[in-house]
Amino acid sequence: MSSGTLLVKRKRPMDMLLRVSIYAAACFSVALLLGIIGYVFYKGFHIVNWSFLTTVTSARKQTVGILGNLFNTLYIVIITLLIATPLGVGAAIYLNEYAKPGRLVSLIEFTTETLSGIPSVIFGLFGMVFFGNTLGLSYSILTGSLTLTLMVLPLITRNTQEALRTVPDSYRSGALGMGATKWYMIRTILLPSSMPGIVTGIILALGRIVGESAALLFTAGSGYLLPRFGDDFMKNMGKLAHKALESGGTLTIELYLRMQNGEYETAFGIGCVLVIIVLILNLLTKIVANKLKPH
């Protein structure tokens, strides 16, 4: 009851204040996420229906749809990953298995780090000038993919490197001791054991590609139409290949253009589709990461 004894703790108002601000900050971060996702769903989910996902916006047919943008996004994702994955994994193998620590390795690691710090607008400018003008690819899906390849390369390299580091050295010496060549050892021992890490890198890269916009605006352009597919398989393949050289806007670009025109309904619809993709990718990363953990 009386103050001044050892048993009564001194009240510290500053402690209280700091404790409250810690909780407030954490609540804010979580509320922010829930608010963002909740609001995008609230505004956009009712826009997303079958015809929204399976038609192309057309004034004549009176449809508003994003099939063309979904197609472009998928196309860019596939080309980018097809180029970036071998390059990134190869670079990681060199850094971890072949290179001796020294100036060269720190140069490569510094540039990889730098590459991951360059903002997407700069990639966009570079892609526009180099792939678009110098190589003559102009606004096309290929220009966009090549630009994004540079952007996601560090992600794949770093994740593969981390996975390779977790492979015990005894695996390496075991394989080499039994007479395997280095490449055989990498192919049959190292790559399979570091597969979860590589896959994580690929999923993270996928997420970045799907969410990217600034680097694509001036490289892949904003085309939203599908190639006119017919019945002839070979001709369709030809059209598909030709599409790579034509302009193609992804979901994010379409969202941006709609937002610019004040068409918020469609914009929120696309936003909702994007958030759903992000949620799915996040879940996938979790599943793969759980596989990575030792049982």
Added chain:
Amino acid sequence: MKSMTKNKAVVEAVAQIIFTICAFFAVLAVISITLYMIISGTPAIFKVGLKEILFSTTWAPTAANPQFGILYVILTSIIGTTLAILIGVPVGVLTAVFLAEVASKELAAVVKPAVELLAGIPSVVYGLLGIYLLNPLMYKIELALFKDSATHQFTGGANLLSAVLVLAIMILPTVINISETSIRAVQPSIKSASLALGATQIQTIFKAILPAAKSGIVTAIVLGVGRAIGEAMAITLVSGGVVNVPLPFNSVRFLTTAIVSEMGYSSGTHRQVLFTIGLVLFVFIMLINILLNKLLKKGGSGNE
């Protein structure tokens, strides 16, 4: 038998060469980006004059007598980024403290994925929410504040402050993740020594743990600066579209948003100046990268 060994040796050599080429790709990419940024960014400097571009405040690229001063654009990026850091870093570091020191395992298991998800949301979605929710709110505040002002140009809420808030939110995941890692890396003995001396949990966090995690938190801030200064699509529409003095309720242009919104219709010298803006941004980013590299090296040797 001999030919097989020879074959194997060839395969080995080829594999090593291919991996080496892959590794040099990043070096090649950075060198070409640097070269191309310099090649496309410098012609305007020679044409218009370095002083005229960097230190003049009048931006009238399409006027009959065009002027290309980007001082306000540069200042907007610097001030906008600084404000975003001032708002985002305290919230981020406190959330990191919550995750690493205060929250129970179960609670942290809920908050942590939320933060990771925030990082994955595309920047255009942040922009959409900014323009749809934040701008109208800002407009109301603007109307109330400048009711009697005769000189204020009303922006409809698309102003520096809106952009700063969006940026502050967008750097949160970076700041939280890096700070949390560095707080968790603080040696447990520091914490237990402080607690054993009778310090409260809060005193321990702010007087012992955070100072020990300082280098990691500085890294987090630098990374946050990099993200904020390079962000484009989220703030292009939210920040308005006039080159202006960077005051909270002014419609402004950042380095990034100037490029994004004007590249589409620019030509001639205007286009070249936009590349110069790109070069200025690139120089900022390279400085940040070099600083970061120094910090990481220092942090690395400190832990050994």
